Amino acid sequence: MDRRTFIATLPAAAVAAPLSAQQGRPSPEPAIPAPGQGGAPAPADQRLPGRWVEGEARFVRPDVRAGDRPVGASFASRTAVYGMSGAAGTAHPLATQAGIDILRRGGSAVDAAIAINACLGFLEPTSCGIGGDCYVMLWDPRAREVMGIAGSGASPRGLSLETVRARAKGGVLPPLGAVTVSVPGTVDCWWELHRRYGKLPWAALFEPAIAYAEGGAPVPDIVSYYMQRSIAAFRRSDSGIEEVANALSTFAPNGEAPGFGQVFRNPDLAQTYRLIARGGRDAFYRGEIAERIDRYFRRIGGWLRADDLARHRSEWVKPYATDYRGVTVHALGANTQGLATLQMLNMLERFDLRGAGFQSARSIHLQAEAKRLAYEDRARYYADPNFARVPADWLVSKDYAAERARLIRPDRINPRVTPGRAPARGDTTYLATADRDGMMVSMIQSNFRGMGSGLVADGLGFMFQDRGQLFTLQDGHPNIYAPGKRPFQTIIPGFATRDGEPWMSFGVIGGDMQPQGQAQIIVNRVDYGLDVQSAGDSPRWHHEGSSQSMGEDGPDLPPTGLLRLESGVPDATRAALASMGWTIGEPDGSFGRYQAVERRKDGAATVWAAASEMRADGCALAY
Template identity: 65%
Template sequence: MHRRSFLAALPLGVMGAGAAMAQPYPNVGMGDRITGERFAGRSTVWGSQGAAATAHPIATLIGIDTLRRGGSAIDAAIAINAALGFLEPVANGIGGDAFGLLWDPALGRVVGFNGSGNSPMGLSLETARSRAVDGYLPRYGAVTVNVPGTVDAWWSVHQRYGKLPWAEVLLPVAELCERGAPVPQVIAYYLERNMANFQRPNAGIEEIDNALSVYTTSGRTPREGEMFRNPNLGRTYRMIAEGGRDAFYDGPIAEHIESYFRRIGGWMTRADLAAHQTEWVTPLMTTYRGVEVYGLGPNTQGLSTLQLLNVAEQFDLRTMGFQSAASIHHQAEAKRLAFEDRARWFSDPRFTEIPVEHLLSKAYAAERAALIRPDRVMDHVFPGDAPTQGDTTYFSVADADGMMVSWIQSNYRGMGSGLVPDGPDGSTLGFMFQDRGELFALRDGHPNLYQPGKRPFHTIIPGFACRDGQPWMAFGVMGGGMQPQGQAQIIINMVDYGLGPQEAGDAPRWQHYGSSEPTGQPAEGVGVLHLESGVPAVSRAGLEAMGWTLGPPDGGFGGYQNVMRQINADGGWTYGAATEMRKDGLALAW
């Protein structure tokens, strides 16, 4: 069976991106910094009144401008997310879902929300199975589309935490869509490849003309530095600014969406949209060497980050050495153990009982850690016994009142399903629907089995960490199954190896592929451990000697943002913001 890779940030065909993006001067290394670690591409950005770190410089500027106009961190987060839906359509948009963790200064604790939508009530399991490819749901098309949760998430968090009027948050972004912006390097690269994939023979997309009209001009996508405009999305934002969430879920936008799916033979209806509601949730938490690390529970994979850290905590990674074979080996084996539980248990908790407390316990982590051999990769990894009771953008933002927001939003595989809904007067609504439904299982008895009105397993997860009960970091690493692996590496880099937020993100990363998947796809032996080129040669040799199959850099190591709060000697705090050198992003503070 052909192995399918579930990388939300990467469209089909980008697994060879390491070769495709090769530089003309492969033997030239980085310049030398006068301070800090040599592998860090820049310094952490510091400010006292607020900070933002996003995947696009203009989105960061919009976030900072929203804060400077008196907005809260939530106002800034909504404006950033709306801007990224235009600026970075290869990773997110209002056709997808959103999740968040935030520090509420008034409550003095971390709170979370789940903004993921249900599958259409009119799409049966029988019909879904009839559209399967090799026993799994396809990558693209209407069968993969769930109710988009993002706009309702914006509305719900703004009702609680917004300071600026709703329309004042969105209208500057609508103007940006109409005015346009130059396309940066990485986004131009992915935009071209996404659109090429959608146009492949037998892609399974009911219609592609709407997407072509939005994202191409004269038969091609915009190149680096060229202007891109999306006035249709600007008009949609104006409707949402005027009519609130109801404009999208039970108003003119909902009418257009229902008519579109009726036209192409899909299943989404206005009733499906109107029934959607963001869920406020209590985050899960574990400690890693005294640091409190938070994650969202299923239907997300946030528990996997916490499980990975619980297992890694059983070993003295600091003594093993930064980027050593031993340290990477134990981290990767912890990932393999956590991901087998992910494949076995994770699903929509409204439909399946999931033994979260047991899977999160330190006693269970100790049992699992005992399976790891220090000098040899495990031949087989299975989910643990538990009592029966289961392409993305990420950004961080903080304000002067102490609110810190960790926000992640995605259309799943690259740009999403390939489907852009019709708009008024022969136009479009300017956004693409997610293909998150691809992650349902179709095997009877599986917790993540497709059902109408059910949320699929979700890869996107925000991260948050506290120290001594006070907020420390709003952070995340985007990119499908890379997210728990990347989040754990950031925590380990900072806690075990003492790196700062920018250095922790710029450090070379590893990613393991080949674990079992929540779609029911089984593991493939020990899988493949991909290493970035900065991992020392001696570590590579040591990992191969342990039995690891090593893969090259493939462009799939995620995208990272972080806003860290530092308590200073005078008792006040400052914010340190860091961004991802692998993307087009920018971190700013003031």
């Protein structure tokens, strides 16, 4: 699931109860009288639940905390896994196993990442697939530097701005349907990565995914939950999707999306993977798959064509970087929001977060205020640099950060923030891998909102992304829609180095949560000393709303936005933030999902430490 705002596309009745009861921070419930206090016991329907009711997604007992671990952070879910030969952290245990198997066969970290991503396209279709885009940063042990590649597709060349405006609702593009579809960039990104860094044959990387898609695999609870919500959205009479029969037959073959632990199969996707395994990237962009895509969009009245696919090429890019208290944090520019992570950290470096205290109101306040400032610039300047002048060097400069940091009040919220004035110069999956040669891969891949556009081409088994919804329709804006242009991208991999050596490949998925989540991971590790696993287990905050937006914010937000806090944030912190002027929102499952691999040195030996998200169904493994 790439973005929380996918929820906005669902029927209110279908979503409100599950989210409030299952994902949100539970409302205070009547206490059960303590023994010896006297008084009649509360009515049965007022008591806290005594057992997990069959069929319920969650068992909520706000008075019960996790068990006590003998070592590590008290809130940690588990220890990082360690190994000396390789590691992988992904959103699905079977995908992680497939990646480890590829590494054991002599594959590179890139080989493992591609195999994992192909598996996740089947195992986790709520977050990713070959109908979407892909971005990667990796440590090249030979070149001894961080490399970046942008696998982002452009809008159809035959779709005009006038047509897009005619399909807009309330001045923004709709969340579903053909008008939001852009060229899928994932397969070409895999191909370019493999050409440069692959060790095993290309076809070998698809063997695990083909086996899973054909033989089937049980669906984890969270994937099932979001598949069911997506299918409900696609079935809405006002969804705007030109054709839904293919999506339903692919992902709800028995009339309903698979339930928790039920076996799901996708033989069409297995066959598509076979074509790619045999024919390489050209099978997708010039061969039989491209021809089927062209015929499908002509049939339904869409705009994506074979020529759009044939023109697509991934782009190797040099990542931007900034120093944060001795750690160098890297980010992709291009048309992504990666610069926001660096902007936030540059501002936060001006404040004593360690002195403020872990999970304190002051610490969260400073972080959220830095987010608000960075996201004003994000909405004003971020766009496809092939179509617009993006002042990236200025945005990530220390001088500009010092200027912006002066706008942060340490004791109360700034009632109004605006973008900086540039000098005049004109719901996603994340995975991390590492191999015995020292290569580390940070890969993120997405169909954007939920499962994507709702469109599945005849017999191909994958859904097309709806990334085009993030174009703006505002005249003069750098991110305004244009044919053949790449939309603003939310998906960003993370990478950090120390003293010129690789340290951590990491990522936090979730639309606008991603820079916020990445900054929180770095702050937790650098300022508060948390290990690679507990840094992700720590309760998170998520701020929604800016005076300017890329279209992802919901309606009726307060002028200063909404600060959502996970239930693990201390009550005293919550109260103090409210007194500073923050509007506090209940948790709603919008806090992202994290995976990471850390490189450690033990004398001459390299040790990999891999971490996985406790908010999802995945796992990390090392060997």
